[in-house]
Amino acid sequence: MIPALCLFLFLENIEAHCKPFSRSSHLNNMEGFGNVHPSYVPSQLVNCSSKACNATYHCYLMELKQDYKYEVSVNDIVLAIRTKLDSEILDTFSGTSFDVEKGKVSVNLRHIQPIQLSPQEVQDCRRFQTTLFKILLNGDISKLRSVSDDFSLGDNPEIDYLLLPTATVKHERPSNSIIDWKSVFSFPFSSVSTCDCKDRASDVRIKDGSVCSCRLENCVVHTPHTGSIYFINGIIMELNGNSTLNRRRKGTTTYKEYFKNHHRIELRFEHQSLLRGKSGFKVGNYLLKSRQKEKGQKKNYVELPPELCSVIMSPISISTIYSFSFIPSIMHWLEGLLVAFNLKKMLMDHCLQNDVPISKVLQAITATECQEACDYDYLETLGDSFLKYVVSVQLFKTNQNDREGALSKKKEKIISNDALFKFGCSCKLPGFIRKEAFDPKKWHIPGDKSKSILLKEELVSTTRRAYVRGTREMDFKIIADVVEALIGALISTKEEEAALSFINWIGIKVDLDTNIMPYERPISIAPEKLVDVESRLNYSFHDPYLLVEALTHSSWKRPEISTCYERLEFLGDAVLDYVITMHFYKKYSNEMFSSNFITNMRSISANNECYALSAIKAKLHEHIRCDSVVGNKIDETRKSVEKLCLESTFGWELETYFCEVVADVIESIAGAIFVDSGCKKEVVWESIRPLLEPLVTPETARRHPISELQQVCDQNDYKMKKKPYVRVNGETSVTIEVLKAAPIPYTYTATATASNKDTAHKMAAKQLLKQIKICESLIA
The missing domain is CATH 1.10.1520.10 (Ribonuclease III domain)
Incomplete structure (x- = not known):
């Protein structure tokens, strides 16, 4: 059983058949019953082994595919992880698509052979991914730390997985050979390193010395005179410092004159061919349910004199860099799947017999605040409805002497948000919840020790553990919603028995096996x-x-x-x-x-x-x-x-x-x-x-006038003001004003009178909607 927690104190007056079972006798010692809750890291992404020995990594090929035309193509990426992933993870993840600025990128995840890495190789891999992600996420050379940084595995639990570039030629081969090790070793860059070129007459002067031109064809450079980072994807042989630079309305000049006049830099090697550099790739949240696509092509390539460039990484292709810009969103999505998978396994230990898809579990733990394509809204509706149904039936058949008022109070004590919040906390659910939109800037780069994250192991059941990376504030309603959404996830798979098992496990004792026994009704006539x-x-x-x-x-x-x-x-x-x-x-x-x-x-x-x-x-x-x-x-x-x-x-x-x-x-x-x-x-x-009948359809559905009016105000930035209602001669009058600020200030006003406040409010809202519709049509 899960570590003992008690729920009966706040429900002690409920009859035995509908009373939550006790998990502990110490309510005051319950953790997580405030608004601060843990955040779990999946154990599959955590390593606890010693840094002193070779490490085995299970490898998965992330096959990326773009559905849009772009001058830069995507490359596959190798995910190396310490734990072998369940086949359900691979099946669910594969085929997932992400909305990016220019279209969609889909990902397939395929298992390939494991690899064994020495401690030094692990450090090299972690240094590579840390450097590349810091460049992509920060775009600032000051964010890169020195090459003496410690990227080794520690003795304490830490997030440990590797994201590695793939070699250009793709075919079935061992994992070691599919990895582009040249790119992995591209940092730290040294100008004294040799290359495969036999003719060193092609050496080019850069900011920090001379290098062979082949090492500048695919690299990352920093320009100290602007403080910018560029991704180089070629040498423009036909251009040099003396070539003409067309500045459109500002006329023409040479590159040499431009740098002299605008940056006070005198080019010393003006005969060197210029480098073609891209200013950067935006790393966005590609999980959002609605994204605006880029319109047209933006020119973000520049021509750079090599002597003004300090090389950071080489060799590394621009396609590899572009592909890695999608990884934070992809890994955040995979982490969510792993969290959902671990929650499902925990539930199966206690209350589930059916194989509910992890995609449903993931949806059930994803709050609407995440702004993703799938959230728990409709699952919560299903769960709320089923929970209300089974609890009402249980109370009806076990409290035959209670009137409706007493039954409603007992039901509310069981299914209220406050009660469900406590049930959810008692079962360690808050740590699994995804509660906010993904921010790539806050994504934890695996292997980066500049931000100290101490993982704490926590038992979520007697057989399963999770790792806590920190705490976060969470509204109690989100936890209550997730409890209902998990019930809804089970209902959506047509498994009422599984939903009943879950409801009983969290602490609400119900059953639908017994029919309602006949009860006496004082009716004496036929x-x-x-x-x-x-x-x-x-x-x-x-x-x-x-x-x-x-x-x-x-x-x-x-x-x-x-x-x-x-x-x-x-x-x-x-x-x-x-x-x-x-x-x-x-x-x-x-x-x-x-x-x-x-x-x-x-x-x-x-x-x-x-x-x-x-x-x-x-x-x-x-x-x-x-x-x-x-x-x-x-x-x-x-x-x-x-x-x-x-x-x-x-x-x-x-x-x-x-x-x-x-x-x-x-x-x-x-x-x-x-x-x-x-x-x-x-x-x-x-x-x-x-x-x-006829039942409502999507075509005939209309929102409640009050909700519709609120939506109109939100969409048009109107301000709605409801004046205090007036009660006269048994009738209620409600007045509502809608203030329109621009382009011409105007106030819509409606007053309605009815026998009760709610009806009057609804009637006034209807009148305002008609007014706004007529006025807006005249303006149009």
Whole structure:
């Protein structure tokens, strides 16, 4: 079991069948229950072995492919790692594509032969990648430390993997020979080193001496007079210091005159051919779900006199450098997969039997703040709905003497964000969560010891460990969302049993194996004398007293009936919410919609206004047992609905008060069918769905007017101000102002009056949306 933590204190008043099990008796000693939480590094990327011996690295070929035309092509890169990766990691990672400035780069990960490296070779590899990444990420020679830096493996746990360039010729061969060792040894550069050229008459004067021209064809240089770094990919034989430099509107001059006039530098070797240098490659976050592509080609090549250049790395091709610019995003993505894989393995130790894809686990632990293509939004919606459903069923069947109010309070204590936050912390989930957008500037370069990162080993279960690289602040709601998203990930694989196992493991005891036992209802008259609505529901009750209960309001005081629909409403609300959510997920899960699509579709369909319209359309309101006061309110709602002449029941069309009792009976009838059918939610959906049709589609969906108005304001930089509402003669007036600052200042104002604040607010928002639409169309 996971190290003991206790959750029962904040839920101690919940009945035994729905009470979280205790993980410890010391709540005050619980770690991670504040807003500061650990960040885990996958153990696959960590090395704990001694630096004194040879090291074996498992090698994987990162095969990069670009789908755009560019003068620089990408090269493959070798990833050398101390732990062999699971095949599921390779299968999930391979084929992943990244949106870059010019198009897409896809990556395939293929296992090749392992290699054994001496401590000196490991240092050389770590020095190479540290130097290259510092150049790419910082572009500043001052960020490069001296060649005497320590790049050796230490005795303490540290991030240890190698990213190495590949040789030009590609074919099946041992890992050692696929690596471009010349590039690995390109730093530190020495002008006295020999080359393979037999004729040294081609020596060229550079800032620090003379080198053979072959060593300048592919290299990285620094120009002290500008403090810039350039990537050299050739020598321009036809140009030298005396060649003409066309400065467009500023006329023409020679390169020699240009450097003399603008940099006060007198070229001494003006007859030397110039070098063709590229100013740099931008290292971006290529995981973002929306990126703007570059328009057109920018000229970022310059011609450089060799004598002004100090060589940093040589030889190294510009294609290799370009390929390495994508590596921070690629490795961040791979690290996320490894974190998800390790979490999945931990869950399988305790509660999972099915093989949930790690891509789903990764999605479940990726917060919307990461701004990536996949986040936990719709999985959270699925999990939230299922959790509400199973907890409601559990409470309903184990607390038969409790009214709706008591059941709702108990449910809230179990599934509130605060409760789920504590459940998540008790199971060590925060360390696995990805909570913010990737910043390449903050990426930890493997092998770089200039930033001291001390990894601390932590047991996340009795058999598995993780390494903590530090702590980060995290809002409690993100942790609660991830708990729900993990439930949703299991539900999305059609494994309710696995989801139930997970829910029980985190501390909520539920089961759906036992049907709801019959319970006594104080109804003493024949049910057929009270209701006759089964034909409209396409369902015949085995226990018709359930239908009587579902249509009886608490205001109905009769000797023969002393119960009401509230308990069934509590149950039916959860059942309907879940079956409606799953309907939209199953129907649209394979189509491309925004991450909050399922959430929006559910909110449009599973709400009181929608249920009220459905009930009146089916004439169920005629059979509600209530007193005259409630009856009059129901009749007002009927009249309001009949004026609308609506074909559909979804949306936000009611512009006056509606009696929520009319909506409640849809939920209470759903609860009654669920109990009567032996807890078969599919039967509930088959019966209630016809009342809700036509169901909303992506084409007919509209946001709630208040949400839509807020979106319009956000998109146009308008400011919305809601004045204090006014209550007069039983009615509420709400006034909203929208302030438009540019190009011409203007204020939109709308006031609406209704029997309650929410309806008035909605009506005022509708009016403002109409005003804004008319004015904007006139301006256009």
